[in-house]
Amino acid sequence: xxxxxxxxxxxxxxxxxxxxxxxxxxxxxxxLAAAAALVQLAIGLVAWRQVPIAIGLTWLPKLGLGLDLxxxxxxxxxxxxxxxxxxxxxxxxxxxxxxxxLYYPLxxxxxxxxTGAFLAHNALLFxxxxxxxxxxxxxxxxxxxxxxxxxxxxxxxIYGAVSGLSLLGGVLAFGWFGQGAGGADAxxxxxxxxxxxxxxxxSGQAWVLALLLLGFGLKLxxxxxxxxxxxxxxxxxxxxxxMLGGAVSKLGAYGLLRFGVGMLPDAWxxxxxxxxxxxxxxxxxGALNAIxxxxxxxxxxxxxLGHMGLLVxxxxxxxxxxxxxxxxxxxAHGLIVAxxxxxxxxxxxxxxxxxxxxxxxxxxxxxxLPFTMGLLLLALMAAAGIPGLAGFPAELLVxxxxxxVFPRATLVCLVASGFTAVYAVRLFNxxxxxxxxxxxxxxxxxxxxxxxxxVVLTVLVVLTGIWPAxxxxxxxxxxxxxxxxxxxxx
Amino acid sequence: MTFTNNxxxxxxxxxxxxxxxxxxxxxxxxxxxxxxMLPDTPENLQQIIGIYKAYAVPMDFxxxxxxxxxxxxxxxxxxxxxxxxxxxxxxxxxxxxxxxxSLRIWRGGEKxxxxxxxxxxxxxxxxxPKLLHHLWHDRVNMEFAxxxxxxxFWHQGMxxxxxxxxxxxxxxxxxxxxxxxxxxxxxVMLGLYKLFPEMFIEKVRQLSYTANLGLFWEVMxxxxxxxxxxxxxxxxxxxxxxxxxxxxxIFAVAGRPIYHHVFIAGECIEIIPKSEGFTWLYEAALPYVxxxxxxxxxxRGTKSYNAQADQVPADQADFHYGILxxxxxxxxxxxxxxxxxxxxxxxxxxxxxxxxxxxxxxxEQDQLIQLGITFQRSMYNVTSAVIQALRCALLYPLDDTNxxxxxxxxxxxxxxxxxxxxxxxRLSDIQTQDYR
Numbered sequence: 001x002x003x004x005x006x007x008x009x010x011x012x013x014x015x016x017x018x019x020x021x022x023x024x025x026x027x028x029x030x031x032l033a034a035a036a037a038l039v040q041l042a043i044g045l046v047a048w049r050q051v052p053i054a055i056g057l058t059w060l061p062k063l064g065l066g067l068d069l070x071x072x073x074x075x076x077x078x079x080x081x082x083x084x085x086x087x088x089x090x091x092x093x094x095x096x097x098x099x100x101x102l103y104y105p106l107x108x109x110x111x112x113x114x115t116g117a118f119l120a121h122n123a124l125l126f127x128x129x130x131x132x133x134x135x136x137x138x139x140x141x142x143x144x145x146x147x148x149x150x151x152x153x154x155x156x157x158i159y160g161a162v163s164g165l166s167l168l169g170g171v172l173a174f175g176w177f178g179q180g181a182g183g184a185d186a187x188x189x190x191x192x193x194x195x196x197x198x199x200x201x202x203s204g205q206a207w208v209l210a211l212l213l214l215g216f217g218l219k220l221x222x223x224x225x226x227x228x229x230x231x232x233x234x235x236x237x238x239x240x241x242x243m244l245g246g247a248v249s250k251l252g253a254y255g256l257l258r259f260g261v262g263m264l265p266d267a268w269x270x271x272x273x274x275x276x277x278x279x280x281x282x283x284x285x286g287a288l289n290a291i292x293x294x295x296x297x298x299x300x301x302x303x304x305l306g307h308m309g310l311l312v313x314x315x316x317x318x319x320x321x322x323x324x325x326x327x328x329x330x331x332a333h334g335l336i337v338a339x340x341x342x343x344x345x346x347x348x349x350x351x352x353x354x355x356x357x358x359x360x361x362x363x364x365x366x367x368x369l370p371f372t373m374g375l376l377l378l379a380l381m382a383a384a385g386i387p388g389l390a391g392f393p394a395e396l397l398v399x400x401x402x403x404x405v406f407p408r409a410t411l412v413c414l415v416a417s418g419f420t421a422v423y424a425v426r427l428f429n430x431x432x433x434x435x436x437x438x439x440x441x442x443x444x445x446x447x448x449x450x451x452x453x454x455v456v457l458t459v460l461v462v463l464t465g466i467w468p469a470x471x472x473x474x475x476x477x478x479x480x481x482x483x484x485x486x487x488x489x490x
Numbered sequence: 491m492t493f494t495n496n497x498x499x500x501x502x503x504x505x506x507x508x509x510x511x512x513x514x515x516x517x518x519x520x521x522x523x524x525x526x527m528l529p530d531t532p533e534n535l536q537q538i539i540g541i542y543k544a545y546a547v548p549m550d551f552x553x554x555x556x557x558x559x560x561x562x563x564x565x566x567x568x569x570x571x572x573x574x575x576x577x578x579x580x581x582x583x584x585x586x587x588x589x590x591x592s593l594r595i596w597r598g599g600e601k602x603x604x605x606x607x608x609x610x611x612x613x614x615x616x617x618x619p620k621l622l623h624h625l626w627h628d629r630v631n632m633e634f635a636x637x638x639x640x641x642x643f644w645h646q647g648m649x650x651x652x653x654x655x656x657x658x659x660x661x662x663x664x665x666x667x668x669x670x671x672x673x674x675x676x677x678v679m680l681g682l683y684k685l686f687p688e689m690f691i692e693k694v695r696q697l698s699y700t701a702n703l704g705l706f707w708e709v710m711x712x713x714x715x716x717x718x719x720x721x722x723x724x725x726x727x728x729x730x731x732x733x734x735x736x737x738x739x740i741f742a743v744a745g746r747p748i749y750h751h752v753f754i755a756g757e758c759i760e761i762i763p764k765s766e767g768f769t770w771l772y773e774a775a776l777p778y779v780x781x782x783x784x785x786x787x788x789x790r791g792t793k794s795y796n797a798q799a800d801q802v803p804a805d806q807a808d809f810h811y812g813i814l815x816x817x818x819x820x821x822x823x824x825x826x827x828x829x830x831x832x833x834x835x836x837x838x839x840x841x842x843x844x845x846x847x848x849x850x851x852x853x854e855q856d857q858l859i860q861l862g863i864t865f866q867r868s869m870y871n872v873t874s875a876v877i878q879a880l881r882c883a884l885l886y887p888l889d890d891t892n893x894x895x896x897x898x899x900x901x902x903x904x905x906x907x908x909x910x911x912x913x914x915x916r917l918s919d920i921q922t923q924d925y926r
Contacts, residue, residue: 364819366856436819438863438925445852 003047004055004069007079008116010040011086015108019101026100030090033104037087037111044080051076054121056191064175064190068122073478077327078118078247078254081334084460085246086111088453089239092342094349095449103144107243109136114247118254123171123190126255130167130219133248134160137240145235152228152235159228163218167255170211174263177204196263205267212259213271219252220308223282230289233301234354238345241297242453245304246338250330253308256315257326257482265484268318273406276316280412282309287419291426296347296354299427300340303383306416307333313406313413314398322401323479328471329398332390332464336382339457343376346450347431350443356427361436372446373432375454380424382461385417390461393468405485502889503896510900514907514917521903522896524888526874528867530729533846533923538732538868539721540843541835541861545868546714548834549707550603551610552635554579556704560697561753565672565690567679573624573632580610586743587712595742596712603715605838606630614837631830635703641781643699645806648780652702652748652773655766656695664761665694671754698762701750706774709746713739718840729871736875737882744771771879779876783869784909785809813869815914818862832862850926860926867920877906 014036021029047053054070071079089107097103113136116129134157142153175188178198189195200208217225233241260268268275286306293299311333314326347362348354350369362368382389385396395417402410464470501523504510510518517527528534555572558579563572580602585592588600601607613628623629646653655661669690673679683690717735720726726735748770750762762768788796788811796802803809818832836858839847843864847857881888885902886895910917919925 361819366859367819367852435817438819438919441819442851445855 003043003050004053004071004119006043007040007047007083007119008069008112010036010043011108011112011115015105015112018105018108021101023101026097027095029100029104030093030095030097033108034087034090036108037083037090040111040115041080041083041087044076044083047071048076048080056121059125061187063124064122064188064194065124065128066122066189066191068125068191069119070121071119073475074254074257074327075118077331077474078250079115081250081331082111082114082118082247085242085334085338088338088342088457089242091449092239092242092345092453093237098144103140106136106140107239110140110243110248114243114251117251121192123174123192123195123259125190127164127168127171130251130255131164133251134164137244137248140240141232141236144237144240147235148231149235152231155228156232159218159221159225163215165215166211166218167215170208170215170259173204173211174200174208174259177208192258192263200264202266202270205264206270209260209264209267209271212255212264213275216252216255216260217278219255220249220312221252221305222278222308222312223285223305226282226305229305230298230301233304233341234295234297238297238341238348241300241341242338242345245300245341246334249304249308250334253311253315253326253330256312257323261315261318261323261484262482269484272316272318276313276402276406276409279309279312279314279316280409280416282306282312283413283416284309284419287416287423290423291419293423294356296344296356296359296427296431297341299356299423300337300344303340303420303423304333304337306420307337307383310395310398310413310417313402313409316409317402317405318482318484319401319405320480320483321397322405323483324472324476325394325397325399325401327475327479328394328468331471331474332382332394332461335390335457335461335464336379339375339379339454339461340383342454342457343372343379346372346446346454347376349450350446351440352443356430358440359431360434361432361441363432364436364441367436367438367441369443369446371451372454373428375451375458377424377428377432378458378461380420380428382465384420384424387465388462389465390471392465393471397472502891503900506891506893506896507900510904512904512907513911517917517921518900518903518907521874521877522888522900524734524878525730526733526871527877527917527920528729528871528874529921531923534867535721535726535729535732536842536846537864538729538871539718539726540840540846541864541868542714543718543840544835544838544843544861545831545865546711546718547603547606547609547838548630548831549711549714550606551575551630552632553704553707553711554582554602555630555632556635556639556700556707557582560701560704561751564697564752564754565669565679565693573629574620580607584708584712586709586746587715593743593746595739596716598712598715598719603711609837627830627833631834634831634834635707636700637786638778638782639696639700639703641786642703642777643696644787645777645781645785645809648777650768650773650777652768652777655762655768656698661762662691664759664763665691668694668752668754668759668761671757671759672752674755694761697752698750701762702748702774703778705746705748706770706778709739709743709770733871733875733878736872737879740771740775740875740879741882744769744775746770748773775876776880779873782812783814783873784812786811810909810912810914813866814873814910814916815912816866816916817914818859818866829858832858832865835861835865863926866916870917870920877903 014032018029018032052070052072057067059065059067086107090104110133113129113133117126120126120129138153138157141156142149145152171190174195175190178195178200179188221229236244283306286302286309290299290302290306293302311326311329314322314329344354347369351359353359362373363370382391385391399410399414501519503522504519509515512518555575558575559572563569583590583600587596587598590600613623615626615628669683717726717732726732747764748768749764752759752761787809788802839861847860848854851860881899881902885899890896
């Protein structure tokens with residue numbers, strides 16, 4: 001119980017504490033923020049030994065809102081991933097970060113919201129935490145983003161608000177329609193157990209699922225709900241995108257798994273062909289746009305969109321293996337996208353641009369950024385599903401688990417996944433090779449401290465690639481219990 | 491294109507003929523005023539003199555080893571130790587410097603430079619067998635010198651009579667005598683020579699170019715040492731003065747003989763005798779500048795790629811991969827990045843250049859590149875000296891008052907500058923100090 005509260009308390013307390021640090025000590029703010037995230041990670045690792053653990057505290061019973069928190073096989077990896085990526089985002093931020101007493105607390109507030117959502121075992125609490133994330137992330141984009149940050153922040157806010165409202169509507173409908181049979185005076189509980197014990201009829205499930213799909217589809221995002229993503233990923237600071245792509249977007253995947261597959265099984269089975277189709281379309285659309293992208297950040301954004309498509313395909317199939325693949329994909333993609341943006345952030349900080357046409361020869365061993373480019377290559381290889389790296393076991397499980405249920409969509413996703421190699425090679429060829437322009441190549445090399453986040457993420461990408469149990473071991477039992485279809489032999 | 495021009499306004503050519511309309515008009519005006527293609531700035535002077543010194547030390551080894559290979563290693567079928575120069579050649583007195591010089595022009599000593607001897611003895615790493623120093627490249631990299639020789643050998647036909655002579659019957663007869671003497675008693679090699687005579691003759695031709703380049707650099711090494719000394723003494727104060735020193739040096743030794751002798755079993759066989767009258771300027775210096783500064787060939791690692799991309803001209807005369815065009819970043823996208831030479835020069839950089847490099851770009855981390863660009867600047871100055879020397883030899887004085895003569899001079903300069911109109915040329919880059 002204490003551990004669960006600490007997981008939330010540490011970022012909350014640290015965030016508040018950081019605002020009190022004297023402004024003349026910006027380095028201390030950064031160190032404290034990193035320390036808070038690492039402490040949270042350590043607490044998470046300690047809690048891992050005790051899973052499952054849960055607490056239920058009364059908060060607003062009339063609203064059905066309780067402080068129901070729990071850690072299980074599904075939420076455990078998500079919480080650890082969030083803590084890790086927060087620490088990496090802090091360390092990947094510039095040492096001379098402007099307005100650190102606002103920036104780092106907002107990163108920790110993002111962490112608080114995401115962690116709260118993963119720990120929540122009450123649907124309303126989940127929605128609250130889900131909504132909380134929107135505020136700091138919007139501010140982070142609006143204040144520290146690139147030139148067109150205002151537009152990006154507004155777009156992000158609008159999409160996020162629609163996502164939150166849709167989700168709130170779905171959750172309220174779920175609770176009220178499901179437990180409304182108990183009479184008008186009966187208190188409605190939004191705890192997961194209560195929702196699960198009062199299942200909706202299939203027609204009701206369909207309406208609720210439609211709302212949830214809209215809410216989570218916007219967060220992931222999925223085509224055609226992705227309008228905010230390329231713009232935001234291109235304009236937000238790279239460390240913020242590490243959080244957005246690696247942790248925040250995973251709220252969508254987690255929500256679909258927890259609510260859609262877990263609590264609305266009948267509707268899920270009915271909707272699943274369409275969901276799988278949306279996943280396949282996202283995968284192809286993301287990959288093709290990544291091939292056509294002229295900016296590294298947009299390329300990464302579309303790549304991320306494509307890989308979310310694979311994840312959704314796995315969720316749609318809902319077999320034990322595909323769900324295991326989905327969780328593995330969440331972790332792998334979280335690490336890979338964070339690594340990609342850590343590298344892109346470094347490149348942008350040194351060269352001042354992410355426009356592909358303006359960069360070349362970065363692999364140059366003396367004047368280029370060979371180390372960063374090496375890690376970027378590894379990240380791209382991982383995204384392409386090269387064996388030995390994190391993306392491979394995740395995608396293998398996704399395809400294997402989905403093939404028997406949705407062979408056509410799986411085939412389309414396989415092809416789309418192959419496109420990853422196309423844009424990866426294209427990007428690397430243009431940015432890494434070629435002539436390094438002497439007039440432009442007047443930047444300093446990356447320091448060890450700057451490289452650290454990318455190095456840590458690289459180690460994890462490699463480690464989980466050669467030891468896939470690191471991706472799948474967390475959730476094997478949980479996903480097996482959630483599976484809606486039995487795995488047929490391939 | 492506008493460049494800094496410190497001398498152009500005072501040139502006779504400009505005042506009589508009016509300004510040139512050439513893209514490199516400012517550079518041409520500077521040449522007409524007796525200047526260099528390289529702008530006259532204190533930093534340019536410091537850079538080029540510093541690099542001449544750093545270049546001269548390995549060059550002092552290059553010429554000795556090239557002569558050792560051409561005269562002693564000769565046709566050794568397994569020349570694995572050709573870079574392990576004999577003590578005799580390491581001690582070989584320079585014929586243009588020192589008290590024992592047959593033609594003393596420069597004031598330095600005839601022995602190998604002390605910095606070279608110290609480096610040869612210990613290297614820069616740690617005490618270990620000489621072979622390990624060699625394999626670790628903790629040595630003077632003769633590969634660069636041989637690449638220069640191969641460029642001269644391959645391009646051929648760049649003026650002078652040397653190349654034509656290699657197809658001459660007299661040359662074949664001398665080479666034949668040397669081959670037979672070298673492999674005397676070696677039935678296998680003599681049998682091979684009988685079967686593939688052209689292969690052996692061609693190899694001797696290559697060795698003749700090896701001797702040619704060795705003799706060329708024997709002259710240049712003390713020139714650069716003396717320039718460095720004069721700069722340290724405050725006697726060289728401008729880029730044009732440095733160029734003039736080179737021009738005077740060129741004329742001083744222009745007529746020195748170029749030859750190829752081989753020493754076999756105590757006998758000297760003259761494959762190219764001195765009596766043939768081949769001279770340093772026409773048979774060595776000009777072909778060297780043309781082959782190495784201008785032409786060479788695509789970077790070894792990218793030749794195939796360049797060829798497939800139609801980036802290799804059909805006509806050898808159109809090659810433009812030399813140091814005047816080279817991209818010194820060691821990716822090999824254009825030209826010879828003289829990477830090994832850059833490493834050689836790095837060992838002998840004077841302290842003031844090391845300090846200069848620390849102040850710019852990545853400091854010590856990328857001083858290899860910075861010194862490569864300095865080398866490029868310095869070679870533009872050497873090329874300027876060659877252009878001015880040719881103008882002196884073939885055309886008219888710069889202060890000639892005859893407009894037709896000045897017109898001919900300008901035409902000559904404009905023709906020379908046409909070679910730098912290609913986008914790869916670094917002439918425009920070196921006009922600014924920011925190019926590092």
